[in-house]
Amino acid sequence: MSVEELDPVSGHRTTGHVWNGIKELDTPVPRGVLIFLIVTHIFAVTWWFVMPTWPLGTTYTKGLLDTDQRKIVEQKIVDAEAQRAPWVDRIEKASFDEILADPKMMEIVKTTGHRLFGDNCAACHRRDGKGRSNYPNLTDHDWIWGGGPEAIMQTITTGVNSSNAKSRISQMPAFGRDGMLDPGQVDNVAAYVYSLSHPDYSTPERIKQIEAGRQVFLTTCAACHGQDAKGNQEVGAPNLTDNYWIYGGDIGTIITTIHGGREGHMPTWDERLTPAQIKILATYVYSLGVENP
């Protein structure tokens, strides 16, 4: 044990304790630290007086400002709705043609629609609406259920194969797996369907297979996709003659589709979004296609 000594650098005395060579100075707590400590405590105590802070058995101190986070949020929601009410009202009442012709309303559709689309639709259809494998492109003018704003609004409202009672329903049967077509027939139909969008595929050596496939198509597939295979938006049957595909347009994927069937799902949005929001989204989605001729 050594005794107190003077530190030449700081001019302060040590406490006299030594631990394996470590000593401590007996420097008083700097005045600045004490002042700062008092300032933070004054802040805290002031807050205790004006805000709800301390528990009192089954209740708590309410504070002089009589504030509460629930009340604040409720008021903010009311205020925000009041701020939006004028244009929400206009959009709800206007027809799609009026909205599309009105630059001010279209500006709201662009900004609000972009945000709504990003938060609700982009997970499947991607941010730009161009879709990805298994989820349709919304900008290519190739519509399954119709591409007018009203049809789009209907699709968003009820969804496809969703839990909504009025859901759009569409199911392509599993022709191969359920034995409606044998594997040879599946191959033939696939060749025929593929040739519709790829005229070069109809070479003389394949013409017999394609013709056989056409016969199967007319008896089995045409009920939904139509004699001309251009699809039917009433039942959500896609056009097979263009080169836009949901699940992929190569021969292998077409065979998979015919063999196992398809049943796409889109959720119903009427529980999550307001009618005005759905209308904005429908206009927004419609305008995506218009911008992409």
Add this chain to the structure above:
Amino acid sequence: MIKQLTSSERQGAAVLLGLLAAIGVLMAALGRTGPFGIHGLIVILFALALLFPVLSTFYEPEPDPERLTYYYDDPIKAGIVLTMAWAVFGMFMGVWVAAQLAWPNLAFDAAWSTFGRLRPTHTTGVIFGFGGNALISTSLYVVQRTSRARLAGQLSPWFVLMGYNLFCILAVTGYFMGVTQSKEYAEPEWYADLWLVIVWVSYFILYIRTLARRKEPHIYVANWYYMAFILVVAVLHIVNNIAVPISWGSAKSYTVWAGVQDAMVQWWYGHNAVAFFLTSGFLGMLYYFLPVRAQRPIFSYRLSILSFWGITFFYMWVGSHHLHYTALPHWVQNLGMTFSVMLLVPSWASAGNALLTLNGAWHRVRDDATLRFMMVAAVFYGLSTFEGSFLAIRPVNALSHYTDWTVAHVHAGVLGWVALITFGSIYTLVPSLWKRERMYSPVLVEVHFWLAIAGTLVYVFAMWNSGIIQGLMWRTYTADGTLAYSFVDSLVAMYPYYIARTFGGFLFLLGTLVGCYNIWMTVRAAPATAGRRLDVPEPDGAGMAPSPAE
């Protein structure tokens, strides 16, 4: 190392490991092919792996009785090696999960490597693996030196160290299998938690018994902090992890806490894990290794007292600031917020005490990268405690909460403060433990320092930017009163920052690897001949021990 145990201690070790293996067999039998059974197998393998060196030296001659007049450093040496091993593992996982946020395909379509499972392997790996082993090793080193007493037990330090690492292994391997309580920083399931209670209580007893043997009249500040760390972590761990397993053969359990009480207990735990694990423990480290390395007395004993009791008292109240604007009652949030503000000055008092201790030693800070590690750590401690109090203020939190700003804050703390003070301490500790003149290469310490600083700054600035941008994008309204951006828009804006943070983390990992090489080469070097007898409880000459290579 086992040769230093007496034959009865070796028998004790063998019995303990046999019991552990029996527990493993029981777990494997009850859990069968489920995760609980696989953990049983891991326990068996762990016990056998340790039993092997015990049995192979079982009939070696009795150790030299003179060993009891030295400090007991064998478990500490092992602890330092484990610290660095966990650092590499935990930081590598960190770089990987960071990269996954920029390039999600790096999960490779497997369940075990999804973000949700890898993320806790990173947090547990660095906090409990790296940080925990560093705390156990340094605390056992410091308590001996500042008490001038050998550890109160030959086997128990090994039990604490190895038992703790078994807990970490069960935790991390569990995450890969999807075993989790879903409580942040308290993910390990009930059996691992029970095991940790046994280990931690042993640690507490070992520490307090060693302190009781001290030959110094006063208990040094570093030991106050280490004691607070050990005691409070025990309380936190037990309360937050009270749970009921769905069966004795299942890894799954349900917590006894429910609803908002569960959230409050979790964040009372979560914030005090930051406080007493990542702050108090490492302040213990700072209070020993910084003055030793700087060869300066602590600036102010009075400031030490003020900051110790300030931190210990105020921290306990602030957990609710993690739940601002939630279902937690408003008054609880306000209480946590005000205590967070009052916590600032005691926190800064510690950082200031450390930095003012360097007065008269700034030339050493300039020349010695090891001391510079500790100086920068104290600066980052000051910065992140200020940031913490600031972010705890409700209106500020409204902007920062759930954004990368929180991630920036945490990493300013753990990279800038916790990891840097640990590396500074380890570079002081390693030559002393292995009786070397100095580290193998001071140049490599310098390289590690700059890699760590560069990595920390790149990481923290990337996350500050990204967090504030996120927060602003989420709350920006158009003139029409609707949100201007979708959540996906904010993710697109984050992309460059996620790449930058991955790069920052990679630099930090690189520095750690340089450190591992340097430590390995130091251990392999020839021991210094002088100074062997200096670092002992009762030095040969009378009076105080001069400070040797440390």
